[in-house]
Amino acid sequence: xxxxxxxxxxxxxxxxxxxxxxxxxxxxxxxxxxxxxxxxxxxxxxxxxxxxxxxxxxxxxxxxxxxxxxxxxxxxxxxxxxxxxxxxxxxxxxxxxxxxxxxxxxxxxxxxxxxxxxxxxxxxxxxxxxxxxxxxxxxxxxxxxxxxxxxxxxxxxxxxxxxxxxxxxxxxxxxxxxxxxxxxxxxxxxxxxxxxxxxxxxxxxxxxxxxxxxxxxxxxxxxxxxxxxxxxxxxxxxxxxxxxxxxxxxxxxxxxxxxxxxxxxxxxxxxxxxxxxxxxxxxxxxxxxxxxxxxxxxxxxxxxxxxxxxxxxxxxxxxxxxx
Numbered sequence: 236x237x238x239x240x241x242x243x244x245x246x247x248x249x250x251x252x253x254x255x256x257x258x259x260x261x262x263x264x265x266x267x268x269x270x271x272x273x274x275x276x277x278x279x280x281x282x283x284x285x286x287x288x289x290x291x292x293x294x295x296x297x298x299x300x301x302x303x304x305x306x307x308x309x310x311x312x313x314x315x316x317x318x319x320x321x322x323x324x325x326x327x328x329x330x331x332x333x334x335x336x337x338x339x340x341x342x343x344x345x346x347x348x349x350x351x352x353x354x355x356x357x358x359x360x361x362x363x364x365x366x367x368x369x370x371x372x373x374x375x376x377x378x379x380x381x382x383x384x385x386x387x388x389x390x391x392x393x394x395x396x397x398x399x400x401x402x403x404x405x406x407x408x409x410x411x412x413x414x415x416x417x418x419x420x421x422x423x424x425x426x427x428x429x430x431x432x433x434x435x436x437x438x439x440x441x442x443x444x445x446x447x448x449x450x451x452x453x454x455x456x457x458x459x460x461x462x463x464x465x466x467x468x469x470x471x472x473x474x475x476x477x478x479x480x481x482x483x484x485x486x487x488x489x490x491x492x493x494x495x496x497x498x499x500x501x502x503x504x505x506x507x508x509x510x511x512x513x514x515x516x517x518x519x520x521x522x523x524x525x526x527x528x529x530x531x532x533x534x535x536x537x538x539x540x541x542x543x544x545x546x547x548x549x550x551x552x553x554x555x556x557x558x
Contacts, residue, residue, distance in 0.1 A: 240433045241267065242307040242336065242445075246289075248273045248325060249312030251280035254342055254384065257423035258310065259283045265431050273302055273309075273325075293321055299328035308336035308430060322364055330371035336445065338430075339364045341378040342422060344415075344514050345523045347452040354491075354513050369450050377429060377445070378452045380523060381417040383511065385457055388416065389465060389548035390556035393507035396462055397469055399552040402480045404469075407487040407515040410462035414514045414521030415529075417457045418544050421536060425455040428534035442533060455531060457539050459524040462515070468545040487515045503557075 245262060249255035250272035262268045263285045272286040275293065282288060289302035303309060309329045311322055322340055329337055339361070345351055346361040361378070368376040383394070392398035396405035417425075429448065436444040470476065491512040497505020514521030523529075530536075 240435055240437070242430050242434070243267075244269050244271065244306045244308075245430060246271045246273050246303050246306040246309045246334070247286070247312075248310065249314070250274070250286055251282045252312055252314065253387065254419055254422055255310075255312040256283055257419040258312070258426040259286060259423075261420075261423035261427035262430065265427050267431050268427075271302070271306065273299070293318070293324055296324060296328055296331075299324060300331045303329050303332035303334050306332070306334050308338065309334050310338040310426065310430075311340045312342065313340045319360065322360070323367060326364065326367050326371065326374065330373040333373065335374060336430075337368050337374050337376050338426065339368060339376055339378055341452075342381050342384075344382055345380050345452075345454070345520060345527065346378075347380070347527075348520045350518060350520050351513065355510060357510075365450075365452075375449045377448045377450075379422070379425060379429070380452055380454045380527075381422050381425070382415040382456055382521070382523070383417075383514070384422070385416045385418045385544050386547040386551060387419075387556070388511065389469075389545060390551035391507060393504045394511045395465060397466065399469070399473070399549050402475070404462075404466050404480050404482050406462050406466075406482070406484045407490060407512055408517070409484065410466070412487070412515045412517060412521065413459050413461055413525070415454075415456040415459045415524045417455060418539060418547075421455065421457040421539060424536055425530070425534060428536065429453065429530070454523050454527050454529045455534075455536065456524050456529050457544065458541055459522055460541070465541075465545070468541045469549075472542055472545045472549055487512050487517075491516070 245268050247270050250259045259270055262270055270286045272282045272288050276290045291298045291302050346358045352358050365376050368374045388394040432445050434445045494505045494508030
């Protein structure tokens with residue numbers, strides 16, 4: 236592990252994933268970090284150029300510990316199909332290897348909200364991971380809450396209610412509830428910005444250092460928008476008018492309930508309805524920019540063009556938006 240006041244070597248799980256590839260690209264672009272992609276033995280995942288590679292066997296904790304030795308930080312991005320014990324194994328191996336900083340598999344709506352944790356059970360492990368990291372006595376976490384990914388979610392009809400192909404739009408309630416969401420690029424910039432901060436304060440600036448975020452949930456966003464505002468962007472990008480679309484409304488609470496029932500039988504559309512509609516309840520839990528504040532300004536993150544992000548979502552909708 237580096238004795239510098241800056242993180243030099245960063246281990247990354249999920250470097251070839253949808254979000255992970257943007258984070259790795261942003262980290263490497265700083266020129267301040269060496270990144271090691273931690274990947275399963277036999278994995279054929281395409282990895283970003285410029286990373287080192289360490290193969291591990293999740294059934295052999297010693298291989299993970301060995302791969303993490305000498306690293307200053309570990310970033311974990313795991314897909315929904317990853318075995319539920321993988322993150323715990325990574326945390327325990329990181330502690331054994333002496334990795335001090337962990338950015339766990341967060342990158343989601345506000346899992347520091349007890350209301351969301353109660354209503355979306357799959358978020359429970361995120362809180363448990365934070366507690367496990369802190370209990371190691373060796374590692375500290377920085378959990379990055381980003382909201383749902385904009386270009387991923389807008390492309391999925393069951394998510395934000397927009398179906399590009401069939402030109403239908405479903406508003407939850409009146410479509411006027413605000414929720415915070417982030418693009419993959421913004422998430423990448425936020426990760427790189429955070430992990431490029433000095434560990435301890437320099438020059439009396441106590442905010443711009445990792446110690447300020449130790450064992451905390453940190454918030455970042457691209458847009459805090461209503462469905463109606465997203466739909467306005469969709470109309471601009473597609474060059475269509477409202478009259479070209481079939482528009483409907485559905486009570487958010489009812490949509491959440493029917494989605495919850497459907498997911499019990501393994502319906503992934505029902506799962507998406509449950510998951511996304513909950514952040515549009517009128518209790519404001521989806522709007523963390525207003526309720527919790529973000530580190531956008533502190534990290535110097537740019538103000539993005541929502542239409543450019545909508546264009547990427549439209550393009551994704553033409554292929555497999557779930558992929």
